[in-house]
Amino acid sequence: MTEPLTKAPVPPPLYAVLPNAARTQRIALLAGLAIAAWLGLKLFSPILLPFVIAGVIAYVLDPPASRLTRLGIARGFAALLLILALMLVGLFVALLIYPLILSQIGLLLGRLPLYALQLQAWAQHSMSRLAENFGPGLADQNLRDLVSNQAAAMLSYALSALPGLIGGGVAVFNVLLLVVVTPVLGFYLLRDWPRMVATVDSWTPRRYVKAVRAQAREVDRVLSAWVRGQALCCIILALFYIIALQLVRLEFGLIIGLTAGLLSFIPYVGSITGGVTSLALAAAQFPDWRGVSLVALVLVIGHALKSYVIYPRYLGDRVELPAVWVIFALFAGGLAFGFLGVLLAVPMAATIGVLCRFWLRRYLGSPLYVDPEAPRETPP
Secondary structure (H helix, E strand, C coil): CCCCCCCCCCCCCHHHHCCCHHHHHHHHHHHHHHHHHHHHHHHHHHHHHHHHHHHHHHHHHHHHHHHHHHCCCCHHHHHHHHHHHHHHHHHHHHHHHHHHHHHHHHHHHHCHHHHHHHHHHHHHHHHHHHHHHHCCCCCCHHHHHHHHHHHHHHHHHHHHCHHHHHHCCCCHHHHHHHHHHHHHHHHHHHHCHHHHHHHHHHCCCHHHHHHHHHHHHHHHHHHHHHHHHHHHHHHHHHHHHHHHHHHCCCCCHHHHHHHHHHHHHCCCHHHHHHHHHHHHHHHHHCCCHHHHHHHHHHHHHHHHHHHHHHHHHHCHHHCCCCHHHHHHHHHHHHHHHCHHHHHHHHHHHHHHHHHHHHHHHHHHCCCCCCCCCCCCCCCC
16 A cells, blocks of 8 residues: 655744744835935935925825715816816916016015115114113114114115025926926826825735824824915915005015915914014114004914914814924925925924824833833722
8 A cells, every 4th residue: 555645844934933034124124215215315306396296286186086086077087177277276376476476576676775774774763762762871872883784784685685595496497397297297196196005005014004004094184184284374374464464555565475474384484584574674664663563563463363263273283293393304304305305394294203103102001111010000
């Protein structure tokens, strides 16, 4: 009789033989991805701006595209409709608002020497009034000259930087690249957004898929709330400052209000920039304190509206991004990658914040934090 055939023994899986192999592979994979992303940003940052802007557009427009898809409209057609609507809004801004802003900037630069002289005279008059009311020892002639000269110099320096800030990065090639390429990229990314998300989800290790999905949803919640809230806050504040400064008859209220509103996504930067610029122009334009007081009142009302109405209504406790963390992320991203880093700063800050809170919860529940030898309280 022949012996019955027996199956060859199946070798144990690699992770059973080498228990630390999977962990080492995960660490090596994460480190490799981080290094590759950093090098990619460093090497290709000059050409990544249209792709990043298109990604932001696709992320913002994905919820309305999903709603249109649920109504029976094909995803590609819905993406095309939303991109065309966005292009029409951009064309409206370019044809109507942008020339008006450029004309006001040109007029402001032409009046800069006159404003500098008026501000100097205002500073001298203010110091003279202080000397009359509180005695000549408070402000002698040297201090008056120093204050008036420095006030005019600061106004001249601040306003002379406007052309460089506005026109420094506006090259013809970059403008054409953004105008032509970005909508096309945005359309394809918006059309394929669900498929890309599903593909990335399929690459997630099955052992950690639930945790990764939960943290991805948390990042999406924080980031979408921040983007929507900050966009609404910037638009509302810009409209308020533009209308209010025009009502108090401050010249160039359009560009000042627009700048203060759009910069309000950086905590305190928009308020400080708009406040200093508008008060300096008001002191140079109005002959008495009444006009300056009205401009100051507009700034106070705008700050109160932002702090007690707009931010609690549209941001509130949904955004777990501290102001210091946002400021650091914006400056660090700008320093590392320029304008591209500024665009990527808040998404990276939101992601890092969610991961830090996740690992903090894990640490607080681990034996490393909890004393295993501590006596447990007996329930009553």
